[in-house]
Amino acid sequence: MLNFGMSFYIKQKKSYKILIMKCAFIDDDLFYLKTFKKVLSNYNCMLELDLFDNSEVFFKQISKVKYDVVFLDIEMPGTNGITIAEHLHEENNDALIVFVTNRSETVLRAFGLNVIGFIVKEKISSQLPYVMEKIERELYQKTCISIPLQNNTSISIHSSSVLYLDY
Numbered sequence: 001m002l003n004f005g006m007s008f009y010i011k012q013k014k015s016y017k018i019l020i021m022k023c024a025f026i027d028d029d030l031f032y033l034k035t036f037k038k039v040l041s042n043y044n045c046m047l048e049l050d051l052f053d054n055s056e057v058f059f060k061q062i063s064k065v066k067y068d069v070v071f072l073d074i075e076m077p078g079t080n081g082i083t084i085a086e087h088l089h090e091e092n093n094d095a096l097i098v099f100v101t102n103r104s105e106t107v108l109r110a111f112g113l114n115v116i117g118f119i120v121k122e123k124i125s126s127q128l129p130y131v132m133e134k135i136e137r138e139l140y141q142k143t144c145i146s147i148p149l150q151n152n153t154s155i156s157i158h159s160s161s162v163l164y165l166d167y
Contacts, residue, residue, distance in 0.1 A: 020047060021068045021136075022067050023047055023067060023068065024067045025049065026071070028077060029073070032100070033053060036124060050067075059087075069095060070084075070096070085097050097116065098115070098135070117131040
């Protein structure tokens with residue numbers, strides 16, 4: 001078992017939205033870490049990806065880094081993905097959670113933990129783009145500013161469009 005985290009910066013030339021995501025992927029299987037990195041590098045967004053092969057290294061990193069999205073293998077030796085998600089939830093960490101698993105029966109245990117999606121490991125290539133679109137929409141909405149107007153309406157502006165706000 002490897003005992004370190006790996007960081008990769010993936011920048012796509014054809015990005016249609018300016019959205020930079022900080023992502024972590026925790027899985028004890030090196031094959032799926034490499035597969036995930038390869039599939040994600042084909043996705044059309046800018047992101048920083050940290051790969052972890054065990055939860056202990058991730059727990060050391062989480063106190064230093066704020067992740068937008070955490071991809072978790074549910075079944076791992078030591079601390080499993082459900083326990084990691086529960087810990088993030090208890091710490092009021094608002095990272096979106098995506099479970100990556102081979103076992104669909106463990107999915108029910110994950111509800112209520114800020115889970116935005118599930119990916120079956122064998123279908124990672126086909127399911128990851130759909131989940132990434134969902135994540136991108138959610139993160140985009142989180143960064144919108146709603147400005148109330150005088151006529152009891154409001155407008156929403158993405159925070160990247162705001163240069164100066166005087167209210």
